[in-house]
Amino acid sequence: MSTGHQDLPKDAGAAAPAAISVRDLRQSYGDFEAVRGISFDVAPGELFALLGTNGAGKTTTVETLEGFRRPASGTVRVFGTDPYGRPAALRERVDAVLQQSGVFAELTVAETVDLSRDLAADPLDRDHVLDLIGLADKAAVAVQRLSGGQKRRLDLGLAVLSRPEALFLDEPTTGMDPEARRATWTLIADLVDSGTAVLLTTHYLEEAERLADRIAIMHRGEIRVSGTLREVVVGRGDRIGFRLPPDVRAGDLPDLPGATAAVESRDGGAWAGYTVLGDDPEGRAHRALAPLMEWARGRGLTLDRLELRSASLEDVFLGVADGAAGLVADRPG
Numbered sequence: 001m002s003t004g005h006q007d008l009p010k011d012a013g014a015a016a017p018a019a020i021s022v023r024d025l026r027q028s029y030g031d032f033e034a035v036r037g038i039s040f041d042v043a044p045g046e047l048f049a050l051l052g053t054n055g056a057g058k059t060t061t062v063e064t065l066e067g068f069r070r071p072a073s074g075t076v077r078v079f080g081t082d083p084y085g086r087p088a089a090l091r092e093r094v095d096a097v098l099q100q101s102g103v104f105a106e107l108t109v110a111e112t113v114d115l116s117r118d119l120a121a122d123p124l125d126r127d128h129v130l131d132l133i134g135l136a137d138k139a140a141v142a143v144q145r146l147s148g149g150q151k152r153r154l155d156l157g158l159a160v161l162s163r164p165e166a167l168f169l170d171e172p173t174t175g176m177d178p179e180a181r182r183a184t185w186t187l188i189a190d191l192v193d194s195g196t197a198v199l200l201t202t203h204y205l206e207e208a209e210r211l212a213d214r215i216a217i218m219h220r221g222e223i224r225v226s227g228t229l230r231e232v233v234v235g236r237g238d239r240i241g242f243r244l245p246p247d248v249r250a251g252d253l254p255d256l257p258g259a260t261a262a263v264e265s266r267d268g269g270a271w272a273g274y275t276v277l278g279d280d281p282e283g284r285a286h287r288a289l290a291p292l293m294e295w296a297r298g299r300g301l302t303l304d305r306l307e308l309r310s311a312s313l314e315d316v317f318l319g320v321a322d323g324a325a326g327l328v329a330d331r332p333g
């Protein structure tokens, strides 16, 4: 079995040595620089989500870590080893679900699993793998007759059956229905709990919110934002919203501490929205809400559909895509 982590190279001073390490990575296709100096680490038992706009450089980064591309400059290491050329020492410890699946279309699901099991040192049982990916009833079906989502589940099963210590997942749930996606999240979370280091790319922000210990958002080859989910959303403020009461105009809305107000038309009505920023992320929403309620009480108003929420990962992502990432905390660099 290859899941023991005790023989990892020691990294003096660090609590957990990085399983995956990227430093100042640059990659080019001809004259075009697709990855422009990015750095991050992923520890054993940690899931790091690499998010980003189309063409941001995520797949290029994952392919470099997988050993398919040599860095133009900078270094990448997986368990302290240069992955370029896919050295044998890493092949037993690392697996991946890449965007292009490499399975044979004519083989059955069971034959495909068996083929991968033959290559692994201490693989999971075939039936266990099929149960994990919800394809037990498709064991005798040819891969070419699976749906797109089922093929993706098979790809994931092939990647996890070798019990990898590091796993690269490049958009692993694309094409899956919501139930299969949730089952896949459980499978991935269990792997992380067992100590696997996972690098995930996804366009499903909810997937990153559910699974990621840390997140980075790439745009045009650079990491624009990184940190824990809390760290990346906190800089974009909390949101207070309600339906603008009849006879109240934008100019009548009260000033709230640390907040800016806006009125927008939506669902055929006018809505008031405050963005609450401030040095005290834990208490700032309470401090803004209290005078708002006081104002409403003083005017005898009810604030219909009143909502208070933190900024979402989507708010942060859209800010990055707009080039407005300057508001957000913790840029590497």
Ligand SMILES: Nc1ncnc2c1ncn2[C@@H]1O[C@H](COP(=O)(O)OP(=O)(O)OP(=O)(O)O)[C@@H](O)[C@H]1O
Pocket (backbone or CB within 6 Å): 029, 032, 034, 052, 053, 054, 055, 056, 057, 058, 059, 060, 061
């Ligand atoms: N083989 C290639 N030759 C030339 N340019 C390429 C090649 N592969 C990728 N690129 C370009 O490099 C940039 C980064 O591509 P990459 O696939 O890494 O992005 P991505 O973040 O994974 O995008 P997506 O979210 O759309 O999958 C894009 O502008 C892409 O057009």
